[in-house]
Amino acid sequence: MPAPLGDVPYLVLAALSGGRRHGYDVVRVVGSLTEGAVTLGAGTLYGALDRLVQADLVAPDGEERVAGRLRRYYRLTESGTTVLDAETARREQVVVAVRGRLRAAGQEDEAWGTA
Amino acid sequence: MGDRMSDQQDLDETRYEADARRWLRVYPPRWRRAREDEVLGVLLDTRPAGASRLSTGARLDLVRGSVGFWWRTRPPFLVWLLWRWNDTLPGREHREWVLDDLNGRFWAFRQVVLGVPGLVAAGYLLAWSGGGSGTLWWFLLPFLVVMTGMCLPWPTRWRRRTVLREMAEVDRQEHVARRFDGSLPWRARRRWAWTDRLLWPVLAPLLVAVPIIGVAGWWWWSGAPGADEVAVIGPWLWSGGAGLAVVVAIVAAGVVVPYLAMPARARRRLEGRPDQPWRDLRPVPLLLVVPLTAVGAVVPLLAGALPLAHAVAALTGLSVPTWPGQATTSSVVPLLLVWAAAGTALLTHRQVVRARRTGPTPALVDVWSTRGGDDVLVDPPVVPYGHEFVPYPPAPGAAAHPSPGHH
Numbered sequence: 001m002p003a004p005l006g007d008v009p010y011l012v013l014a015a016l017s018g019g020r021r022h023g024y025d026v027v028r029v030v031g032s033l034t035e036g037a038v039t040l041g042a043g044t045l046y047g048a049l050d051r052l053v054q055a056d057l058v059a060p061d062g063e064e065r066v067a068g069r070l071r072r073y074y075r076l077t078e079s080g081t082t083v084l085d086a087e088t089a090r091r092e093q094v095v096v097a098v099r100g101r102l103r104a105a106g107q108e109d110e111a112w113g114t115a
Numbered sequence: 116m117g118d119r120m121s122d123q124q125d126l127d128e129t130r131y132e133a134d135a136r137r138w139l140r141v142y143p144p145r146w147r148r149a150r151e152d153e154v155l156g157v158l159l160d161t162r163p164a165g166a167s168r169l170s171t172g173a174r175l176d177l178v179r180g181s182v183g184f185w186w187r188t189r190p191p192f193l194v195w196l197l198w199r200w201n202d203t204l205p206g207r208e209h210r211e212w213v214l215d216d217l218n219g220r221f222w223a224f225r226q227v228v229l230g231v232p233g234l235v236a237a238g239y240l241l242a243w244s245g246g247g248s249g250t251l252w253w254f255l256l257p258f259l260v261v262m263t264g265m266c267l268p269w270p271t272r273w274r275r276r277t278v279l280r281e282m283a284e285v286d287r288q289e290h291v292a293r294r295f296d297g298s299l300p301w302r303a304r305r306r307w308a309w310t311d312r313l314l315w316p317v318l319a320p321l322l323v324a325v326p327i328i329g330v331a332g333w334w335w336w337s338g339a340p341g342a343d344e345v346a347v348i349g350p351w352l353w354s355g356g357a358g359l360a361v362v363v364a365i366v367a368a369g370v371v372v373p374y375l376a377m378p379a380r381a382r383r384r385l386e387g388r389p390d391q392p393w394r395d396l397r398p399v400p401l402l403l404v405v406p407l408t409a410v411g412a413v414v415p416l417l418a419g420a421l422p423l424a425h426a427v428a429a430l431t432g433l434s435v436p437t438w439p440g441q442a443t444t445s446s447v448v449p450l451l452l453v454w455a456a457a458g459t460a461l462l463t464h465r466q467v468v469r470a471r472r473t474g475p476t477p478a479l480v481d482v483w484s485t486r487g488g489d490d491v492l493v494d495p496p497v498v499p500y501g502h503e504f505v506p507y508p509p510a511p512g513a514a515a516h517p518s519p520g521h522h
Contacts, residue, residue, distance in 0.1 A: 023153060023154070023156070023157040024156070024157050024160035024161065027157065027160075027161060041172065041173055041176030041177070041180075042154050042157050042158050042161070042173070042176065042177065042180070043176035043177040043178070043179055043180025043181065043183075044176055044179070044180060045157070046150060046153075046154055046180060047179075047180045047183045047184060050184065050187070051187070063153075069152075069155070069156035069159060069160065070152040070153045070155075070156050071153070071156055072153045
């Protein structure tokens with residue numbers, strides 16, 4: 001079982017799941033995925049990309065110059081897709097478990113209220 | 116009006132870019148080589164309207180990212196230690212780190228302060244921290260002078276020599292540019308292994324000769340004039356005749372080591388290079404520094420110039436003559452460190468490790484046989500090194516490259 005991914009690598013993988021993207025695109029997609037709650041800085045983004053490339057979860061996929069700015073594209077690798085799937089399933093399990101606990105806690109509160 | 120606004124926007128962007136480039140310098144050069152343009156593009160794309168400088172948050176993010184990068188890509192401690200202390204080249208996966216280290220502005224300073232000289236200095240400072248400020252300064256001043264001298268005029272020449280010696284296994288300087296880049300020769304070098312073949316030819320004479328000389332010295336020189344004034348702090352404390360004997364033993368060891376080193380150098384062969392045995396003897400005077408300095412430590416000691424003796428002997432990293440009674444148990448522990456460091460440095464020095472079985476006579480014969488023969492000094496043709504670009508980060512599986520040390 002792979003180790004759980006941190007939030008930032010997870011969000012970067014999630015942003016790349018829609019196809020190849022360059023750095024600025026990843027920042028925008030992560031912002032929209034989290035409804036503006038997470039704004040990736042350049043240092044954080046490229047730290048995560050370095051690690052993901054090294055772990056073979058993400059691979060560079062060409063580059064181009066737009067208005068004099070270098071844009072290097074990244075894409076998910078096969079193992080990146082697998083890890084993203086596994087991590088999403090793990091997070092879903094956590095969400096379901098926490099919801100169950102909250103529901104149980106709410107029922108207990110109601111029981112206390114009626115008693 | 117529109118032109119003026121456009122000009123202002125251009126100016127803001129130019130300033131923003133300059134600020135961003137300045138802050139990207141918190142990253143090591145190896146990262147910047149691979150990423151700077153790309154990250155600069157992202158920073159410019161995410162520039163808030165009207166901003167002419169990075170926000171504090173963006174700057175902190177870059178600093179945090181650079182620290183993380185440095186931490187992830189540093190070589191393991193032992194690899195770092197061997198590189199710093201013994202010039203053992205790290206594996207190919209650390210190639211970019213080595214390039215940065217060599218090209219760094221403070222390379223010579225790191226080499227001295229974090230290397231064996233720094234360790235020896237730290238040990239002595241610890242050892243003498245209770246010995247009175249006068250003693251400390253007599254040691255510290257010459258040490259600082261020597262260290263500064265090592266750092267200031269020599270760095271370029273020194274690092275080029277190191278690179279060539281370690282990576283290219285040649286001893287010419289002309290082959291490598293002033294600043295190292297991807298064309299740096301990274302030739303596999305045999306790593307030293309403590310096999311019997313290497314260990315015993317070096318250690319056996321020392322283990323046999325030094326105690327014999329030491330014991331004989333104690334026996335003979337116990338009653339020598341001035342012997343009472345000598346004390347040597349090492350892992351143990353020797354004073355009086357024993358102290359004098361230890362100093363003599365150190366001198367003897369200093370004679371044995373060059374004796375072993377001489378044939379080692381003489382028998383060194385460079386591929387495609389004519390024999391130049393007389394050049395191979397050049398390090399011998401260097402190794403003679405140890406006994407000469409030890410002698411230098413004893414002479415002023417007997418003449419009463421004790422503080423100078425402290426300073427000179429400290430620089431050898433081998434002996435610390437001092438006043439009888441001054442040695443304390445607290446002095447012994449850091450000196451163990453010093454002796455270990457100095458001993459390791461001396462015994463693992465490639466010239467010593469290359470000690471061969473034949474003795475110095477063949478070396479001297481070689482020197483004699485090539486005397487006056489200028490033809491042996493003809494330079495070999497310069498072979499340009501191939502340029503090999505290693506992307507960063509290394510592609511998965513890059514570690515499968517043969518490590519320089521593996522044969």
